[in-house]
Amino acid sequence: MGSETKPEINVTPPEEKGFQLTKEFLELAFDKEVEKFSTNVGTNPGDNYMSIMHGIEVTFKGEKESNHYLIKCYPNNQGRRDFLDQTDVFSKEFFIYQDFLPQLKQLAIERGAENIVDLSVAPVHGGNIVGTPSTKFTMKPWSDENFILMTDIRTIGFTMADRIKGLDLEHAKLVLEEIAKYHALSWAYKNKNGLSLLSDKYPQFADQMYDNDDLMKDFKQLMDQLGSSSVKMVEEKLGESHPAAKHFKDFVSRDYMEHMKLFVKKDGIDEDNLESYLRIKPEADKDYDNEPWLLGTHGDCWVNNMLFLYNDEVPKKPLSITLVDWQVNREACPTIDLAYFLYCSVRTSIRIPHLDELLKAYHDAFVRFCDALQVKPLKGFSMKTLKRRYRRAQHFGLLVSLPLLSIVLKPVGESIDIDTIQSDEMAELFSSVMQGNDKNALLKHEMGLIALDLYETGVI
Template sequence: MEHQTKMGGQRRLVLEEILNEKQIHHVLKQVIGDTPWDLKWSEVRPAVDGIAGFLGDHMKAVLYVDVLGEIKKVHLFVKRIPENNKPKADFIDEFNFYRREMLMFKVLEEIPKEGPNPWCGKAYIYSESIFVMPDLAVQGYTTRHYLDTLDTQHIFITTTTIARFHAAFVNYETKKSIMLNRPYNTLQEYGHLLVESTFCDSPWMNPCAKLSTSLIKAFSSKPYRDMPDMEEKLRKLFLKGCYSLKEYEDTVNVLVHKDLWVNNIMFKYENDTPVNAVLVDYQALRYGPPAFDLMIFLYVTTDRHFRDTKEKDVFNHYYTVFEESLTDDSKKRMEGLGFDRDNFLEWCERARMFGMVEAIGIYPFILMDPKTAQKEFDDPATYEKYMYEDRSEPVLAYSMKCNVYRDRNLEASEEFVERYVLKEL
């Protein structure tokens, strides 16, 4: 029996075309257990009207299951390799994006489960082509609007989650080291997966420098708007920032999420107050000092005024939660590495350049409304041009229509020029 739903004017989505019978049984066994069940029907729809995330097709499904005469609804969130954009599918496969997220869920199986406020979700299925997870929206979690910058409450609750995530991983490596009676290093085992694909000297980075130059020339009122050779200066410094995210031998390293924009953070509320944040989408996973995640998070979710006035409070809050979440054995390991509050604050400054490059690189995509982003950046005919040559045309055109989009993209590029380019002149 086909389980399907309409997609407006598009072809119907059919459950059996997304999950095979074995996968459906695997999911329902985890949800329902060994109790006999019978799948009666299902509904499948796109997660949003447009692009829900850049690295895959995203869907929501509801399975109506007869369990001992009672219909139980099983709500799922599904992410799979794009079907209609082969260049993007090849990009995802070549650079191990889904395999990196598989690694994260594998590690999570060895990390003690959290209480009522987890820092991550779970996956019923994780493979090289598809992920099937509970739909956290049904559990009361929601994301912010894609153009939102986060206020202090949301920043601090997310900072708590990021610190707990990093501490859990430190505890994981500490425990593995004790069990193996030798220092355990995740990168040594999985380094073939944790390689960079875009934030390195790659064709994807060159259009970032071209676009920043175009934005400044088109919209900035700063005296440096016509700086000679700006594009080349930016390109060299962008790459310097990119290569700063790596493993360092003289400090603690963790699995770094590296993609902490508002769509990858889900909030739960009580009386309109955020009480927990959950991190989702680990396909951009890297390995390096934890400060990189925090700086990425701040640069892609806040404005310059917030960072200028509140970032030190955020840094201190992170370190307090991180330290409190460590086991005694992990605390001893941190002492041996000389990783204390002052050292962490030094790392935050060292990670700043990468956080800025990340914001500059992904803002054009994540701050555009999903339907327009799908039209502009998910068309196989123009995909490679906008990814690897020049994306200025669609970005400048959309900037003329959306002031917030224009201002946030421009502010990020201007801050980078003022912090790094002008200092080298």
């Protein structure tokens, strides 16, 4: 996987004296004697923004076959390092891999459902989070760096889908079923442990990104820029006088951060408040229970954070999917995971005509997994209520798609390696990544169709 002429990689800023990936480190990690190892770049430019990944190929003494791993590290850029510190996303991900997901797998075993609710997870072999209780890595020279060491499942056939093309119906349904597995497991965990909130036991489930006012203030200028450029694209696509363009402009002119916060509140979504933002309000329903739905969500369900395994006999048929990158997991309404995923990974040509089918795939899977785990679904859970709650969650999908679609739909040849940008300001970094939006015909097409659909369905 890599050249043996470069056996070490610096995982700390070059001006600091941090640890290097050495034979000694790998032997400590795996408790085995290393015969040889090599390293390479773990991801392509444009594939990873919050951290850096290095690929490692290791041959242990006495073994003929080499083993492949990834080490996820803090970036060299100080601004991105500060951002990770402020949001605590690295420790959140390590907690999910090392603590929470193993508990969920054990719960499935206890309920006799391990073959039904078989959540796919990349094996993690350890890591270090500065300031947390000691691990075997907390001795010098590794104690001052955050990292997570995991198996590189790409070497056993898992692969990333084409982010620009987006997922077809079959892939999308498979993802929704996997999301439903995690949702059902986290819901069953809450019930088993008598938790009103997961964050009562694990503070890692409380949102620490949108709650950080100083951090969000830094992004306001960026989001204002994105809002303005998105309005321009929609107006060029639909025409300035089109009612959808006018309503889209009104929507994005609101306070972006304050609107996003409504979806990630610790005690759940205020249904009445959020539905007041819909242009066409739901019909009165005396049986509708607006109690918040709260469970563990992935928080970052876009196409680059999922890997697919395919059937060799039917090349384009996906057999399974693994969700990766759990850095922004939070306890929230499941519909915001759905909106995030469907808006950022499924093109409008699939999402709009097949929306009911996609939501039904999630609904049926969630009910099936809850049944296997011997837990009742969320209160009032039905296709009717799921569609109602998803409808207002489309505001979240739209808001998050403003920055993310700029990344997802950027042509491969124009992808920017964020590690090469000389700036410590996060807003400037992402502003650089999103340059060229006005010339991206596919992005303009998608934004126009999104605005038109949301207007026609009365969401904006």
